[in-house]
Amino acid sequence: MSKGNVLVREAMKMNPLTVKPQTSVEEAAKLMRDNGIGNCIVVSIKPIGIITESDIIKKVVAENRSARDVKVEEIMSSPIIVIDPLSPLEEAMKTMGKCNIRRLPVVDKDKLIGIVTHKDISKISPILHEISREWYDISKVDKVYLEGRVFSGKCEDCGTLSTNLKNIDGRLICEDCKDALEYE
Secondary structure, X not given: OOOOOOEHHHHOEEOOOEEOOOOEHHHHHHHHHHHOOXXXXXXXXXEEEEEEHHHHHHHHHOOOOOOOOOEHHHHOEOOOOOEOOOOEHHHHHHHHHHHXXXXXXXXXXXXXXXXXXXXXXXXXXXXXXXXXHHHHHHHOOOHHHHHHOEEEEEOOOOOOEEEEEEEEXXXXXXXXXXXXXXXX
C-alpha cells in the first residue's frame, strides 16, 4: 500500500444501523427516521443485504403494500456489496461508481464493522469525490454525439459492407436497413 492513501476505515462510520431479515419495513423505516439515516444493513449471522429509503418508496409505497406486513428481507438489495476496512478510499469510490450505489458496508472477516458513504468520502476527500464525478462523466455514453457520427463497417442487420453506417439504438445499421426500420 502506498503512502498517502486514505483507508476506508478512516472515513467510515462505526456501528451502522442493523435489522434482522424478519423485521417489518415499518419498524426499519422508524429506526431510520429516529437515527436520521437513509439505510439499514440486514444482518443474519453476517450482513446479507441493505434496505434504503429508495427501496421502501419503490418496493412498498409505490406498490401500495403495507409497510407493517412487508419484511425487510422481501425488499432488501442482496447480495450485498461490501468493502474491507483496509482498502483505499479510491477503491471504495470506484466500487460505488461501477455498482451504482452510494453506500458500502465495511466488513472485516464476515463481521460488519461500519459503513462508508459518498458523503463520508466527500467530507474527507473532496478531490476524490470530484474525480469520481469525472469517472462517471467519462463512462456515460454521449448518445447525441454517437447519433451524429457515420461509421464504416458491416451492417448489423443485413451484413452488407458500408461506409455510411449510423448508430441506431446501439446498433450500426446501413441506410437501407435504417429506412426499413422507419417503415415498420
